Amino acid sequence: MAKSDDCVHILQGLLVFGNVVIGLCGIALTAECIYFVSNPHGLYPVLKASENDIYAAAWIGIFVGLALFALSILGIIGVIKASRTLLLVYIILMLITFAFEMASCITAATHRDSLTPSAFLKEMLERYQKSEPANNSDNEFTKTWDELMLQNHCCGVLGPSDWQEYTSAFRDTHNDADYPWPRKCCVLDAQGLPVSLDGCKLGVPGYYNSNGCYDAISGPVNTHAWGVAWFGFAILCWTFCVLLGTMFYWSGIEY
Protein backbone atom coordinates (compact mmCIF):
# COMPACT_ATOMS: atom_id res chain seq x y z
CA MET A 1 0.00 0.00 0.00
CA ALA A 2 2.87 2.35 0.75
CA LYS A 3 4.18 1.61 -2.67
CA SER A 4 0.79 2.55 -4.12
CA ASP A 5 0.79 5.77 -2.16
CA ASP A 6 4.24 6.55 -3.44
CA CYS A 7 3.04 5.96 -6.96
CA VAL A 8 0.14 8.27 -6.29
CA HIS A 9 2.41 10.96 -4.95
CA ILE A 10 4.81 10.59 -7.86
CA LEU A 11 1.96 10.83 -10.35
CA GLN A 12 0.51 13.82 -8.53
CA GLY A 13 3.91 15.48 -8.46
CA LEU A 14 4.40 14.86 -12.17
CA LEU A 15 0.98 16.25 -13.03
CA VAL A 16 1.51 19.33 -10.90
CA PHE A 17 4.89 19.87 -12.52
CA GLY A 18 3.34 19.36 -15.95
CA ASN A 19 0.66 21.90 -15.21
CA VAL A 20 3.18 24.43 -13.93
CA VAL A 21 5.08 24.12 -17.20
CA ILE A 22 1.86 24.52 -19.17
CA GLY A 23 1.01 27.64 -17.20
CA LEU A 24 4.40 29.20 -17.83
CA CYS A 25 4.29 28.29 -21.52
CA GLY A 26 0.84 29.82 -21.76
CA ILE A 27 2.17 33.12 -20.45
CA ALA A 28 5.12 32.93 -22.86
CA LEU A 29 2.80 32.23 -25.79
CA THR A 30 0.60 35.18 -24.90
CA ALA A 31 3.63 37.46 -24.64
CA GLU A 32 5.03 36.28 -27.97
CA CYS A 33 1.73 36.73 -29.78
CA ILE A 34 1.18 40.19 -28.29
CA TYR A 35 4.66 41.16 -29.50
CA PHE A 36 3.86 39.96 -33.00
CA VAL A 37 0.47 41.64 -33.12
CA SER A 38 1.99 44.92 -31.98
CA ASN A 39 3.61 45.25 -35.41
CA PRO A 40 7.22 45.69 -34.39
CA HIS A 41 8.62 45.93 -37.91
CA GLY A 42 5.95 48.16 -39.34
CA LEU A 43 5.03 45.54 -41.90
CA TYR A 44 1.37 45.18 -41.00
CA PRO A 45 -0.11 47.12 -43.98
CA VAL A 46 1.95 45.08 -46.42
CA LEU A 47 1.01 41.75 -44.86
CA LYS A 48 -2.59 42.64 -44.19
CA ALA A 49 -3.10 43.24 -47.86
CA SER A 50 -2.82 39.68 -49.03
CA GLU A 51 -6.03 37.76 -48.65
CA ASN A 52 -4.63 35.56 -45.92
CA ASP A 53 -4.31 37.16 -42.54
CA ILE A 54 -1.34 35.87 -40.64
CA TYR A 55 -2.41 37.85 -37.65
CA ALA A 56 -5.45 35.65 -37.00
CA ALA A 57 -3.16 32.92 -35.71
CA ALA A 58 -1.46 35.37 -33.36
CA TRP A 59 -4.76 36.65 -32.00
CA ILE A 60 -5.92 33.11 -31.29
CA GLY A 61 -2.55 32.50 -29.64
CA ILE A 62 -3.05 35.34 -27.18
CA PHE A 63 -6.31 33.95 -25.86
CA VAL A 64 -5.13 30.36 -25.89
CA GLY A 65 -2.11 31.36 -23.82
CA LEU A 66 -4.29 32.97 -21.17
CA ALA A 67 -6.64 29.98 -21.18
CA LEU A 68 -3.73 27.59 -20.71
CA PHE A 69 -2.52 29.57 -17.73
CA ALA A 70 -5.95 29.59 -16.08
CA LEU A 71 -6.57 25.92 -16.79
CA SER A 72 -3.18 24.93 -15.44
CA ILE A 73 -4.10 26.47 -12.10
CA LEU A 74 -7.41 24.57 -12.19
CA GLY A 75 -5.49 21.42 -12.98
CA ILE A 76 -3.10 21.83 -10.08
CA ILE A 77 -5.99 22.32 -7.66
CA GLY A 78 -7.84 19.34 -9.09
CA VAL A 79 -4.84 17.02 -8.86
CA ILE A 80 -4.03 17.96 -5.29
CA LYS A 81 -7.62 17.64 -4.12
CA ALA A 82 -8.11 14.50 -6.27
CA SER A 83 -11.54 15.78 -7.23
CA ARG A 84 -13.22 13.93 -10.06
CA THR A 85 -15.47 16.76 -11.15
CA LEU A 86 -12.74 19.37 -11.16
CA LEU A 87 -10.49 17.16 -13.20
CA LEU A 88 -13.26 16.28 -15.65
CA VAL A 89 -13.95 19.98 -16.22
CA TYR A 90 -10.23 20.54 -16.58
CA ILE A 91 -9.88 17.80 -19.19
CA ILE A 92 -12.82 18.96 -21.28
CA LEU A 93 -11.76 22.62 -21.23
CA MET A 94 -8.19 21.64 -22.04
CA LEU A 95 -9.39 19.69 -25.05
CA ILE A 96 -11.24 22.73 -26.32
CA THR A 97 -8.13 24.87 -25.81
CA PHE A 98 -6.07 22.19 -27.54
CA ALA A 99 -8.36 22.39 -30.55
CA PHE A 100 -8.03 26.17 -30.76
CA GLU A 101 -4.27 26.11 -30.42
CA MET A 102 -4.11 23.43 -33.08
CA ALA A 103 -6.06 25.73 -35.37
CA SER A 104 -3.68 28.58 -34.61
CA CYS A 105 -0.56 26.53 -35.38
CA ILE A 106 -1.93 25.21 -38.64
CA THR A 107 -3.14 28.66 -39.65
CA ALA A 108 0.25 30.22 -38.94
CA ALA A 109 2.08 27.55 -40.93
CA THR A 110 -0.34 27.66 -43.87
CA HIS A 111 -0.33 31.42 -44.13
CA ARG A 112 3.43 31.56 -43.92
CA ASP A 113 3.55 29.22 -46.90
CA SER A 114 1.34 31.53 -48.88
CA LEU A 115 3.59 34.58 -48.46
CA THR A 116 5.66 33.84 -51.55
CA PRO A 117 7.60 36.40 -53.59
CA SER A 118 5.02 36.11 -56.38
CA ALA A 119 2.20 37.00 -54.00
CA PHE A 120 4.05 40.08 -52.73
CA LEU A 121 5.03 41.08 -56.26
CA LYS A 122 1.47 40.95 -57.50
CA GLU A 123 0.24 42.93 -54.51
CA MET A 124 2.91 45.59 -54.91
CA LEU A 125 2.40 46.02 -58.64
CA GLU A 126 -1.32 46.41 -58.25
CA ARG A 127 -1.40 48.71 -55.25
CA TYR A 128 1.79 50.75 -54.99
CA GLN A 129 1.09 54.39 -55.84
CA LYS A 130 -2.40 53.57 -56.99
CA SER A 131 -3.71 56.81 -58.45
CA GLU A 132 -7.24 56.69 -57.05
CA PRO A 133 -6.81 54.94 -53.76
CA ALA A 134 -9.97 53.01 -53.06
CA ASN A 135 -9.59 53.44 -49.36
CA ASN A 136 -7.08 54.52 -46.81
CA SER A 137 -5.36 51.17 -46.80
CA ASP A 138 -3.88 51.86 -50.25
CA ASN A 139 -2.25 55.04 -48.94
CA GLU A 140 -0.93 53.09 -45.98
CA PHE A 141 0.33 50.44 -48.36
CA THR A 142 2.29 52.95 -50.44
CA LYS A 143 3.70 54.67 -47.36
CA THR A 144 4.78 51.35 -45.87
CA TRP A 145 6.52 50.31 -49.08
CA ASP A 146 8.30 53.69 -49.30
CA GLU A 147 9.50 53.30 -45.70
CA LEU A 148 10.57 49.76 -46.43
CA MET A 149 12.60 50.70 -49.51
CA LEU A 150 14.14 53.68 -47.74
CA GLN A 151 15.24 51.89 -44.60
CA ASN A 152 16.41 48.66 -46.14
CA HIS A 153 18.00 50.23 -49.26
CA CYS A 154 16.07 47.91 -51.50
CA CYS A 155 13.78 48.22 -54.50
CA GLY A 156 10.72 46.21 -55.45
CA VAL A 157 10.26 42.61 -54.36
CA LEU A 158 12.96 40.92 -56.44
CA GLY A 159 14.72 44.04 -57.77
CA PRO A 160 14.16 47.21 -59.84
CA SER A 161 13.46 45.03 -62.86
CA ASP A 162 10.06 44.23 -61.32
CA TRP A 163 8.93 47.63 -62.53
CA GLN A 164 10.28 46.94 -66.01
CA GLU A 165 9.01 43.42 -66.51
CA TYR A 166 5.42 44.06 -65.50
CA THR A 167 2.91 46.85 -65.90
CA SER A 168 1.70 48.32 -62.67
CA ALA A 169 -0.41 51.01 -61.06
CA PHE A 170 2.83 52.98 -60.72
CA ARG A 171 3.51 52.68 -64.45
CA ASP A 172 0.03 54.05 -65.22
CA THR A 173 0.91 57.40 -63.68
CA HIS A 174 4.67 57.60 -64.23
CA ASN A 175 6.16 57.27 -67.71
CA ASP A 176 8.89 54.79 -68.34
CA ALA A 177 11.56 57.22 -69.57
CA ASP A 178 11.46 59.47 -66.51
CA TYR A 179 10.68 56.78 -63.97
CA PRO A 180 12.06 53.40 -64.94
CA TRP A 181 11.53 52.62 -61.22
CA PRO A 182 10.26 54.69 -58.29
CA ARG A 183 12.44 57.51 -56.97
CA LYS A 184 12.62 55.75 -53.63
CA CYS A 185 14.81 53.15 -55.30
CA CYS A 186 17.52 55.78 -55.85
CA VAL A 187 20.31 56.36 -53.38
CA LEU A 188 19.16 59.48 -51.57
CA ASP A 189 21.14 62.18 -49.84
CA ALA A 190 20.40 63.80 -46.49
CA GLN A 191 17.59 65.95 -47.94
CA GLY A 192 15.84 62.98 -49.45
CA LEU A 193 16.77 63.81 -53.05
CA PRO A 194 18.54 61.39 -55.37
CA VAL A 195 22.33 61.78 -55.30
CA SER A 196 22.37 61.53 -59.06
CA LEU A 197 19.06 61.39 -60.87
CA ASP A 198 20.64 60.45 -64.18
CA GLY A 199 22.71 57.77 -62.49
CA CYS A 200 19.58 56.39 -60.90
CA LYS A 201 17.60 56.41 -64.15
CA LEU A 202 20.43 54.72 -66.02
CA GLY A 203 20.85 52.16 -63.30
CA VAL A 204 24.51 52.85 -62.54
CA PRO A 205 25.72 50.70 -59.64
CA GLY A 206 26.02 52.88 -56.56
CA TYR A 207 23.26 55.30 -57.46
CA TYR A 208 20.29 53.01 -57.10
CA ASN A 209 19.25 50.11 -54.88
CA SER A 210 19.65 46.89 -56.78
CA ASN A 211 18.43 44.43 -54.13
CA GLY A 212 14.86 43.30 -53.77
CA CYS A 213 12.97 43.84 -50.53
CA TYR A 214 11.73 40.28 -50.23
CA ASP A 215 14.45 39.29 -47.77
CA ALA A 216 13.67 42.27 -45.58
CA ILE A 217 10.01 41.26 -45.44
CA SER A 218 10.30 37.52 -45.20
CA GLY A 219 12.88 37.57 -42.41
CA PRO A 220 10.63 38.95 -39.66
CA VAL A 221 7.57 37.15 -41.05
CA ASN A 222 9.34 33.80 -40.98
CA THR A 223 10.52 34.33 -37.42
CA HIS A 224 7.08 35.22 -36.20
CA ALA A 225 5.14 32.60 -38.11
CA TRP A 226 7.41 29.74 -37.18
CA GLY A 227 7.61 31.12 -33.62
CA VAL A 228 3.86 30.87 -33.26
CA ALA A 229 3.57 27.57 -35.12
CA TRP A 230 6.46 25.61 -33.62
CA PHE A 231 6.20 26.95 -30.10
CA GLY A 232 2.49 26.16 -30.15
CA PHE A 233 3.29 22.69 -31.46
CA ALA A 234 5.75 22.09 -28.61
CA ILE A 235 3.22 23.27 -26.04
CA LEU A 236 0.61 20.96 -27.49
CA CYS A 237 2.89 17.94 -27.38
CA TRP A 238 3.61 18.62 -23.72
CA THR A 239 -0.10 19.22 -23.03
CA PHE A 240 -0.92 15.91 -24.70
CA CYS A 241 1.30 14.05 -22.23
CA VAL A 242 -0.10 15.91 -19.24
CA LEU A 243 -3.66 15.27 -20.36
CA LEU A 244 -3.02 11.55 -20.82
CA GLY A 245 -1.53 11.44 -17.34
CA THR A 246 -4.50 13.33 -15.97
CA MET A 247 -6.95 10.94 -17.61
CA PHE A 248 -5.10 8.00 -16.10
CA TYR A 249 -5.06 9.70 -12.70
CA TRP A 250 -8.78 10.53 -13.01
CA SER A 251 -9.75 6.99 -13.79
CA GLY A 252 -7.99 5.82 -10.64
CA ILE A 253 -9.61 8.17 -8.19
CA GLU A 254 -12.21 6.64 -5.94
CA TYR A 255 -15.48 8.48 -5.92
Place this chain on the structure above:
Amino acid sequence: EELPYRPALTQTPKLEGLVTASTFVVDQPRCFFDKYNNADIWLVVALDKAASTFNNTAAPGTPETAFQNFPDTVSAYMTLNATVANYPCSRPARDITVLRVGSETSCAGDKSRPTCNGPLPGPGPYRVKFLALQGSEPVAETPWSAPITLRTAKPPSKIPMTDRGHSAGMIAITTILSILFAILLAGLVAMLVFWGSDSCGSSSTFSKPESVTVRRYNTHHVYDQPAARL
Protein backbone atom coordinates in the same frame (compact mmCIF):
# COMPACT_ATOMS: atom_id res chain seq x y z
CA GLU B 1 33.46 58.17 -95.41
CA GLU B 2 32.43 55.13 -93.39
CA LEU B 3 34.05 54.88 -89.99
CA PRO B 4 35.08 51.54 -88.53
CA TYR B 5 33.01 52.04 -85.35
CA ARG B 6 29.67 50.33 -84.99
CA PRO B 7 27.29 51.87 -82.43
CA ALA B 8 26.32 49.40 -79.77
CA LEU B 9 24.58 49.16 -76.42
CA THR B 10 26.85 50.05 -73.52
CA GLN B 11 28.62 47.03 -72.10
CA THR B 12 30.63 48.65 -69.30
CA PRO B 13 29.61 49.59 -66.71
CA LYS B 14 26.69 47.22 -66.36
CA LEU B 15 23.57 49.34 -66.34
CA GLU B 16 20.27 48.18 -64.94
CA GLY B 17 18.43 50.56 -67.22
CA LEU B 18 20.34 49.62 -70.38
CA VAL B 19 17.15 48.78 -72.20
CA THR B 20 13.77 49.85 -70.84
CA ALA B 21 10.37 49.99 -72.47
CA SER B 22 11.06 53.30 -74.17
CA THR B 23 14.77 54.07 -73.86
CA PHE B 24 18.12 52.48 -74.51
CA VAL B 25 21.73 53.43 -73.88
CA VAL B 26 24.58 53.46 -76.41
CA ASP B 27 28.22 54.38 -76.06
CA GLN B 28 29.46 57.77 -77.16
CA PRO B 29 31.53 57.62 -80.38
CA ARG B 30 34.69 58.98 -78.83
CA CYS B 31 37.95 59.17 -80.81
CA PHE B 32 36.29 58.48 -84.16
CA PHE B 33 35.21 61.91 -85.36
CA ASP B 34 38.43 63.70 -84.42
CA LYS B 35 39.18 64.78 -87.96
CA TYR B 36 35.87 66.57 -88.43
CA ASN B 37 36.22 69.72 -86.38
CA ASN B 38 33.51 71.65 -88.13
CA ALA B 39 30.96 68.90 -88.47
CA ASP B 40 27.74 68.35 -86.58
CA ILE B 41 27.38 64.79 -85.44
CA TRP B 42 23.84 63.49 -85.39
CA LEU B 43 22.39 60.26 -84.13
CA VAL B 44 20.00 58.68 -86.60
CA VAL B 45 17.38 56.34 -85.14
CA ALA B 46 15.47 54.20 -87.59
CA LEU B 47 13.09 51.32 -87.61
CA ASP B 48 14.97 48.14 -88.38
CA LYS B 49 13.20 47.55 -91.64
CA ALA B 50 13.68 51.14 -92.83
CA ALA B 51 17.38 51.35 -92.07
CA SER B 52 18.50 50.37 -95.51
CA THR B 53 16.33 52.99 -97.20
CA PHE B 54 17.65 55.96 -95.21
CA ASN B 55 19.14 58.69 -97.34
CA ASN B 56 22.18 60.46 -95.91
CA THR B 57 21.20 63.73 -97.57
CA ALA B 58 18.18 64.06 -95.34
CA ALA B 59 18.33 67.28 -93.34
CA PRO B 60 17.89 67.31 -89.59
CA GLY B 61 15.20 69.48 -88.09
CA THR B 62 12.80 69.05 -90.98
CA PRO B 63 9.44 67.29 -90.86
CA GLU B 64 10.99 64.40 -92.82
CA THR B 65 13.30 63.67 -89.92
CA ALA B 66 11.23 65.02 -87.02
CA PHE B 67 10.90 62.87 -83.92
CA GLN B 68 7.25 63.82 -83.52
CA ASN B 69 6.38 62.22 -86.85
CA PHE B 70 8.12 58.98 -85.99
CA PRO B 71 7.06 56.26 -86.76
CA ASP B 72 3.80 57.31 -88.45
CA THR B 73 5.01 59.23 -91.47
CA VAL B 74 8.71 59.13 -90.88
CA SER B 75 10.67 55.94 -90.48
CA ALA B 76 13.90 57.50 -89.20
CA TYR B 77 14.63 60.62 -87.18
CA MET B 78 17.74 62.55 -86.26
CA THR B 79 18.55 63.72 -82.77
CA LEU B 80 21.29 64.34 -80.20
CA ASN B 81 23.16 67.02 -82.10
CA ALA B 82 26.78 67.27 -80.98
CA THR B 83 30.25 68.27 -82.14
CA VAL B 84 33.66 66.73 -81.73
CA ALA B 85 34.09 68.84 -78.60
CA ASN B 86 31.35 66.80 -76.96
CA TYR B 87 33.15 63.55 -77.73
CA PRO B 88 36.77 64.25 -76.82
CA CYS B 89 39.09 61.33 -77.17
CA SER B 90 40.48 61.52 -73.65
CA ARG B 91 38.06 59.55 -71.61
CA PRO B 92 38.09 60.53 -67.90
CA ALA B 93 38.31 57.38 -65.86
CA ARG B 94 35.48 58.02 -63.46
CA ASP B 95 32.88 59.45 -65.80
CA ILE B 96 30.37 57.40 -67.67
CA THR B 97 30.31 58.27 -71.34
CA VAL B 98 26.98 57.13 -72.67
CA LEU B 99 24.07 58.44 -74.62
CA ARG B 100 20.57 57.66 -73.40
CA VAL B 101 18.20 57.57 -76.36
CA GLY B 102 14.69 58.52 -75.29
CA SER B 103 15.40 60.57 -72.19
CA GLU B 104 13.75 63.89 -73.11
CA THR B 105 10.10 63.64 -72.23
CA SER B 106 9.32 67.36 -72.15
CA CYS B 107 9.55 67.93 -75.91
CA ALA B 108 8.06 64.63 -77.03
CA GLY B 109 4.88 66.27 -78.32
CA ASP B 110 6.38 69.65 -79.22
CA LYS B 111 6.42 70.03 -83.00
CA SER B 112 8.73 73.03 -82.72
CA ARG B 113 11.44 70.69 -81.47
CA PRO B 114 11.86 68.17 -84.27
CA THR B 115 15.26 67.07 -83.00
CA CYS B 116 13.86 66.04 -79.65
CA ASN B 117 15.38 62.96 -78.03
CA GLY B 118 11.98 61.67 -77.05
CA PRO B 119 10.96 58.29 -75.65
CA LEU B 120 10.61 55.61 -78.28
CA PRO B 121 7.03 54.76 -79.03
CA GLY B 122 7.26 50.98 -79.24
CA PRO B 123 9.45 47.98 -78.66
CA GLY B 124 11.14 48.27 -82.08
CA PRO B 125 13.44 46.78 -83.19
CA TYR B 126 15.50 49.88 -83.96
CA ARG B 127 18.88 50.58 -85.48
CA VAL B 128 21.08 53.64 -84.90
CA LYS B 129 24.05 55.21 -86.59
CA PHE B 130 26.09 58.37 -86.25
CA LEU B 131 26.18 60.80 -89.14
CA ALA B 132 28.57 63.78 -89.42
CA LEU B 133 27.26 66.66 -91.51
CA GLN B 134 29.37 69.63 -92.60
CA GLY B 135 26.81 72.26 -93.43
CA SER B 136 24.37 69.94 -95.12
CA GLU B 137 26.98 67.64 -96.68
CA PRO B 138 27.38 64.21 -95.08
CA VAL B 139 31.13 63.73 -94.50
CA ALA B 140 31.32 60.67 -92.29
CA GLU B 141 29.04 58.02 -90.94
CA THR B 142 29.17 54.80 -88.97
CA PRO B 143 27.54 51.58 -90.07
CA TRP B 144 24.12 50.76 -88.68
CA SER B 145 24.08 49.12 -85.29
CA ALA B 146 22.64 45.68 -84.66
CA PRO B 147 18.85 45.69 -84.16
CA ILE B 148 17.89 46.83 -80.68
CA THR B 149 14.64 45.54 -79.24
CA LEU B 150 13.10 47.23 -76.23
CA ARG B 151 11.36 45.60 -73.29
CA THR B 152 7.68 44.82 -73.25
CA ALA B 153 5.97 44.77 -69.90
CA LYS B 154 3.58 41.96 -69.03
CA PRO B 155 0.48 42.45 -66.91
CA PRO B 156 0.72 41.33 -63.27
CA SER B 157 -1.70 38.52 -63.94
CA LYS B 158 1.10 36.81 -65.85
CA ILE B 159 3.25 36.44 -62.72
CA PRO B 160 4.00 32.73 -62.36
CA MET B 161 2.59 31.45 -59.09
CA THR B 162 4.63 28.28 -59.11
CA ASP B 163 6.17 28.80 -55.70
CA ARG B 164 2.93 28.31 -53.82
CA GLY B 165 2.51 25.05 -52.00
CA HIS B 166 2.65 23.43 -48.65
CA SER B 167 5.94 23.13 -46.86
CA ALA B 168 6.99 19.95 -45.10
CA GLY B 169 6.78 21.65 -41.72
CA MET B 170 3.15 22.58 -42.15
CA ILE B 171 2.19 19.06 -43.20
CA ALA B 172 4.08 17.60 -40.23
CA ILE B 173 2.36 19.94 -37.79
CA THR B 174 -1.06 19.17 -39.19
CA THR B 175 -0.76 15.40 -39.18
CA ILE B 176 0.90 15.05 -35.81
CA LEU B 177 -1.49 17.40 -34.07
CA SER B 178 -4.49 15.69 -35.62
CA ILE B 179 -3.29 12.31 -34.40
CA LEU B 180 -2.65 13.64 -30.89
CA PHE B 181 -6.06 15.27 -30.76
CA ALA B 182 -7.73 12.08 -31.93
CA ILE B 183 -5.99 10.08 -29.20
CA LEU B 184 -7.10 12.56 -26.57
CA LEU B 185 -10.69 12.44 -27.76
CA ALA B 186 -10.60 8.64 -27.68
CA GLY B 187 -9.24 8.82 -24.15
CA LEU B 188 -12.01 11.18 -23.10
CA VAL B 189 -14.65 8.90 -24.58
CA ALA B 190 -13.13 5.90 -22.82
CA MET B 191 -13.12 7.82 -19.55
CA LEU B 192 -16.79 8.72 -19.81
CA VAL B 193 -17.85 5.27 -20.95
CA PHE B 194 -16.13 3.59 -18.04
CA TRP B 195 -17.29 6.22 -15.53
CA GLY B 196 -19.45 3.88 -13.51
CA SER B 197 -17.53 0.64 -13.72
CA ASP B 198 -14.35 -0.23 -11.93
CA SER B 199 -11.44 0.90 -14.00
CA CYS B 200 -8.70 -1.44 -15.09
CA GLY B 201 -5.80 -1.43 -12.69
CA SER B 202 -8.03 -1.30 -9.65
CA SER B 203 -5.13 -2.50 -7.61
CA SER B 204 -3.74 0.99 -7.95
CA THR B 205 -6.86 2.91 -7.05
CA PHE B 206 -5.72 5.73 -4.93
CA SER B 207 -7.88 7.18 -2.33
CA LYS B 208 -8.71 10.64 -1.24
CA PRO B 209 -6.15 11.58 1.38
CA GLU B 210 -8.57 12.15 4.26
CA SER B 211 -11.02 9.31 4.65
CA VAL B 212 -9.74 5.75 4.15
CA THR B 213 -6.06 5.89 4.95
CA VAL B 214 -6.38 5.75 8.72
CA ARG B 215 -8.38 2.54 8.67
CA ARG B 216 -5.92 0.83 6.36
CA TYR B 217 -3.08 1.71 8.58
CA ASN B 218 -4.84 0.14 11.53
CA THR B 219 -5.45 -3.11 9.69
CA HIS B 220 -1.83 -3.34 8.60
CA HIS B 221 -0.66 -2.66 12.13
CA VAL B 222 -2.90 -5.33 13.68
CA TYR B 223 -1.81 -7.87 11.10
CA ASP B 224 1.84 -7.33 11.70
CA GLN B 225 1.98 -7.29 15.47
CA PRO B 226 1.17 -10.99 16.10
CA ALA B 227 3.61 -12.04 13.42
CA ALA B 228 6.39 -9.97 14.97
CA ARG B 229 5.76 -11.41 18.44
CA LEU B 230 5.93 -14.92 17.18
